[in-house]
Amino acid sequence: MDISQPTPTTLRFDPVTGLAPAVIQDADTGQVLMLGYVNEEAWARTQAEGRVTFFSRSKNRLWTKGETSGNFLAVISTHIDCDADTVLIRVIPAGPTCHRGTTSCFEQPQQLHAPVANIGFLAELERLVSERKQFPERTPDSYTVQLFQKGIAKIAQKVGEEAVETVIDAVGGQHETLKGEVADLLYHLVVLLVATGVSFNEVLAVLQERHRTPSTRHLTGR
Template sequence: MDFAKMPDGLVPVIVQDAQTGQVLMLGYQNEEALTKTQLEGRVTFFSRSKQRLWTKAETRGNFLPVVRLPTDCDQDALLILATPDGPTCHRGTTSCFEQPEQLAYPAPAVSFVAELERLVQHRHRFPDEDPNSYTASLFRKGIPKIAQKVGEEAVETVIDAVAGNRDGLPGEAADLLYHLLVLLTASGLSLENVVDVLRQRHSTISQGVRREE
């Protein structure tokens, strides 16, 4: 980072959810804040109002664990991809760019699936937090039972698709996707592992098409 380009030595930092892609907040870092972030793996900013370093959520506990820190082409702005431990904004919203009255608005499809996977993973890590949760009960039954449910939902999805049941198909597909997320989590995997395979296959196909051209 070229901190010298800025008169006050501070560069703007955008924090983005590494799983959902949602922009969470804007902050500023000096060289010391960036170094602390890299060493501790939690987002630390420089507070312009308090004139000191502050680790995001140091009093509330909703830290921003860092996944990656890509810089822009001019080396004077930073994008931090993080996996928030809870609401990022002090108002209790997921994002500082999200108004409380907007919480009922539907999230983009891909973003919502990522949020659902995060909830499934949380149930897996903390099964006793909500013992009556259906997701937690599936994890207690183990992979064979979860895999059985995936098979059942897959068959029901196929039946509705073949029958042309457009009303029932989305519900069956939703059940299938949900149970697949549970199965991946129970197996120590995630959607990212699946997407990695798709990316690799897409790259192979794209290279083959370019060669044919």
């Protein structure tokens, strides 16, 4: 059996319904947001316009997600599965995806095992902090909003304080409290990045580039 078949590039639609399932995933966090269906026209429009359009089975028409709420799904990439009958669409959502106002249409999971933290949460945190900065009137008593109101110098000072506390706990072997201090440091770093207009993805891009490029510091004496 040949297991080196190329990835399909053309989506196949059900011969009876004319539809194909489309799984929508947040490109930043990896969270699955919803499941919809596309027909050939909806799929073509999604690719042409760069935002997700479904075929609504209940309305029996094309439906661009966000056409009423404004919560569009901007397409980052599309991935057709090995059978070419399902597509994964990675997106950046403009707001809550579910009509109930939640981030995802899927309920909170019933944990079969202890939950595992996902680094994608940092992207969710960055998005929330950005909303606090953009719409301070919504949560005027928020600690994050108050930090932004005090300005960049105060935010930078808090980063420094949390960094010192992190170092103290690390050197002192206080592993349990170290977790909390690192969490505080990461939070304040996210606030600092949002305040300065630098995205977490830009920082990750620098790390990735350094990982790809062998260090030459020993050649330059730095």
